Amino acid sequence: MGIRITKPFQPLTPESLKDVHAYLGVYHLAEPDGSIYYIGYAGGRSLFGLNSELKREMDARGGKPALFRYEVNMQYLSRHEELLMLHVADHGELPERNRRELKHKLGRLTPA
């Protein structure tokens, strides 16, 4: 099983979010050029799972265009951690907001 999310990005719009249901899981947010600016998750405290988390993210953008992709995953915390480590392995550092939010020591991952 590959460890990267390979599905394509979609525009972060109300129309796209109609197809995102209240599942637990992880997501990428990206600028229109595809550069990832945040790696998040919808956990057990999210009111409507991925749908409400992505809607909140969309509202916070204030109309500024963005892209998203997600993965339904019951093990959202370990998967989120893996995506953070993977981003560091691929890009050398975390997205700025993730760096600000991270309160624990992040592990090292060297994907084959």
Place this chain on the structure above:
Amino acid sequence: MDYQLTDEQRIIVDTVRKFMREEILPLEEKLDPDAGDLEPEDKARLVAKITDMGFYGLGIPPEFGGPDLDTTTQTLMAMEMTQHRAGLYNPAYGVFGGAGLAQLFEATDAQKEKYLYPTLRGEKSTFFGLTEPSGGSDPARAIQTRAVRDGDDWVLNGAKIFISGADRADFGLLFARTDTDKGRGGVTCFIVDADSPGFYVRRVVHTLRSTRYATEIQIENLRVPHSNILGEVNKGFAIANDRLTRQRIPYAAGCVGVAMKAQEMAIEYCKIRNTFGGPLASRQSIQWMIVDNELDIRTARYLCLDAAQKADRGEEFRTEAAMAKLVGSEAGGRVVDRAMQIFGGYGMTKDFPFERWYREMRIRRIGEGPSEVQRLVIARDIIGGAFH
């Protein structure tokens, strides 16, 4: 066997129970239901509190700064410390500390300076690298990671799987085959720095467990100095085996602790939940579930305390530890399952801790030696090794 707690044990158990209910549970309510850690500032505050109470460093011998508590008392404490949502795999969120790699207490002075003392001070984190893709229950034969002597170093090649904490570790113990002809007599334990060239954490291994995810490690031409051998060449299996035996008592006690909490919640709930005009507690089918839970809990608890008391008396406790682990992990699973049945639909939700306990309790029948291996150990001891 005397199951009566001493006055001191009773005070300690009451103190830990009060601490769990007043300090840990309110903080846990604010966390994600799958969370594995407290907020760092909360953890630091509670570690300071536990240190002041004289309980910090469970499992660490007093001569290395740990509390002077026997195995029985620590087992009783483990049954209290695990009575919360994350309790099975991170009891009390680690605020009682722990021995980490207890094998390092037998290390050389130089190894202690470099690895043990910084670990005890909380400056270094560790991993235990035993299980391989070829198997974990029979490490004597399954270990295929090879170590070959090259001058003052050993060169290691191989893979490990289901290794917790390797991605964040500063160093760990890694078991490798140093003699291909000797089975369990050909395994050596190496202390490996995790930032060494040739040490790679390839992926997170996602399991049913929410806390302390596992990883897969690849080792490619990893050079380890001869001075980093723990113990002696070809004597590593004894180190691994000793750890597995000792670990079984607190591992089983953790299952008992969660089962005790699940039972407490089930009893409370069945008295207030009404169906068909009466409380669940008045239904014989529910009463029998509660009784079966109690039998499972008491049986497992007694076996844990029996093993702990033998350990405290300096007697051989391998069979008792295997019995405690076998019964504790299997009984714990049954108790959580019955509690979920009593809670009905709510028992399946993340509003309550049962679904997490149910997932994580399932691993307990596999981790630290599966039920079948415990039965093998017990059979070997009571029938005799000649038949195996």
